[in-house]
Structure formats: C-alpha cells, structure tokens
C-alpha cells in the first residue's frame with residue numbers, strides 16, 4: 001500500500017460518532033467529489049472503502065445513495081458513489097443548505113456544528129481528493145479540486161488551523177498543498193491518522209540525524225567507525241586482563257588507564273585523555289592502550305616482544 005492509501009485506511013478506521021460530524025463528512029463528499037448540483041452528487045474513487053464510507057455517512061443523514069463498480073479501459077477499477085434519485089437529492093440539498101444551481105460552489109460554514117466537524121470535513125476531503133507523498137521520498141500532502149472557490153476556502157480552513165497551506169494551479173486542477181514536515185504531521189493528526197503522523201515524525205528525526213552526521217567533516221566521519229572499533233578492542237583486552245587477575249600486575253599508569261576506560265566506555269580518546277589527573281596527551285593515551293592490548297595478547301599466548309612494554 002502507498003502512503004496515501006495508509007493514510008486513507010487510517011482515516012476510514014476512525015469512528016464518526018456525532019450526527020453533526022456525519023453531516024460534515026457527507027458534505028465534504030459533495031464538495032470534493034466529481035459532481036454536485038441539483039441533479040445530485042457523484043464521487044469517483046479507486047478505494048472501495050471510501051465509496052462505502054460515503055454511502056454510510058449519507059445513510060446516517062437519512063439519504064440513500066448507490067455504489068457502482070466500473071472497470072476502466074486500462075484495467076483499473078473505479079468505485080462510484082452517487083445520489084441521483086430526485087427525492088434523495090432534495091433532502092440532501094436541504095440538509096446542506098444549497099440550491100444545487102450555484103454558479104460557484106462555496107462551503108457553508110453552517111455545516112460545521114462542533115469542534116470535530118471541521119476535522120471530519122477535512123479528513124473526508126482527503127479521502128475524496130487527497131494524496132500524501134511517502135515520507136521517504138519527500139514531504140507533501142495535497143488536495144485537488146476542479147473548483148476554484150472551494151480550494152480557496154479549503155486553503156483558508158487549513159490556514160486557520162495553522163497548517164500553513166499553499167495553493168497552485170497544476171495541470172488544470174486547483175491544488176492546495178502542504179510541504180513542511182511538521183505541518184503535515186499536525187494535519188495528519190488532525191485528520192485522525194496518528195500512525196501516519198508518527199511515520200513523518202520518525203523520518204524527520206532520521207533525516208535530522210543524517211544531516212548532523214553529514215555536517216561532521218569527512219575526516220571525522222571516516223574515523224568514527226574506526227575509533228569505535230578501537231575502543232571496543234581495548235575494552236575486550238581490559239576484560240581479558242581482569243578475568244585473568246592480571247590487571248593488578250600492570251604498572252600504575254596502565255591500571256589507571258584501564259579503570260578510566262571502563263568508567264567512560266563511550267568517551268572519545270581526546271575527551272577521555274582530559275579525565276586524567278594530570279591530563280595526558282591523546283598520543284600518550286593511545287600508546288597506553290596499545291600496551292594494555294599487548295599485555296592481553298601475551299596472556300592469551302600470542303608472541304609479543306616483552307622487554308619493551310615493561311616501561312611506562
């Protein structure tokens with residue numbers, strides 16, 4: 001499933017409890033579907049669940065509509081939800097406060113009765129005409145509409161809730177879109193798609209970390225892996241000596257070095273060197289590590305030139 005489909009599936013799992021919110025959702029189907037006039041409404045969608053959801057919302061408003069499954073020439077399937085029966089259309093127009101003969105469709109604010117109404121309206125608008133880009137590829141969420149006034153008003157609603165939307169005409173479609181990751185996250189949460197919001201958040205955190213790593217100089221990045229590896233090897237050597245009870249036989253500077261390394265296992269060499277009293281140089285500390293490793297090697301029977309390492 002695409003990210004868009006995940007978002008839609010999550011919205012569809014959300015419960016619409018209040019009757020006013022049902023009306024708001026049904027209203028969004030009318031506004032962001034294919035047709036809405038005095039002959040009724042038509043919503044076309046590739047997601048069967050969206051058509052079923054629309055039918056359910058209308059049914060709860062006391063309006064019955066049909067779902068048709070249509071095969072396209074390319075082999076894909078489109079589900080069409082429609083309200084066409086004149087009696088049902090009349091009920092619907094009365095409910096929404098429209099004549100169906102408006103030259104330009106405008107959202108009636110009277111259709112929003114409670115705090116949740118707007119959230120269900122926007123979420124349903126997304127079900128009908130929205131797409132969201134996979135966060136791994138980029139941040140974008142958009143609503144497409146053939147109606148200029150409607151997209152302008154949707155932009156205003158989104159702006160009012162501080163989602164920072166933009167609007168553009170793309171290939172003849174009025175597009176309301178949001179580009180910033182944090183605002184997309186907020187909008188997804190607002191629409192009831194908390195898991196999708198979490199995915200955006202995780203991606204943003206990942207990108208931030210990667211950017212931070214990229215900002216380190218190449219030299220530092222290249223050394224990062226090596227220095228971690230070296231630190232682990234030293235710690236293994238210290239453990240070997242410790243297990244054999246040989247740590248205490250080492251000269252005092254090496255014992256201190258081993259103790260401090262185990263106390264601060266993650267500290268980079270330069271920072272660890274500062275922990276010594278008096279501080280030692282990075283090169284000096286590196287040399288001590290080498291001697292600890294050689295001592296561990298001697299224990300495990302590997303040949304080493306003993307004479308030299310005995311002196312601090």
Ligand SMILES: [Zn+2]
Pocket residue numbers: 018019020021022024113114115116117
């Ligand atoms: Zn409501």
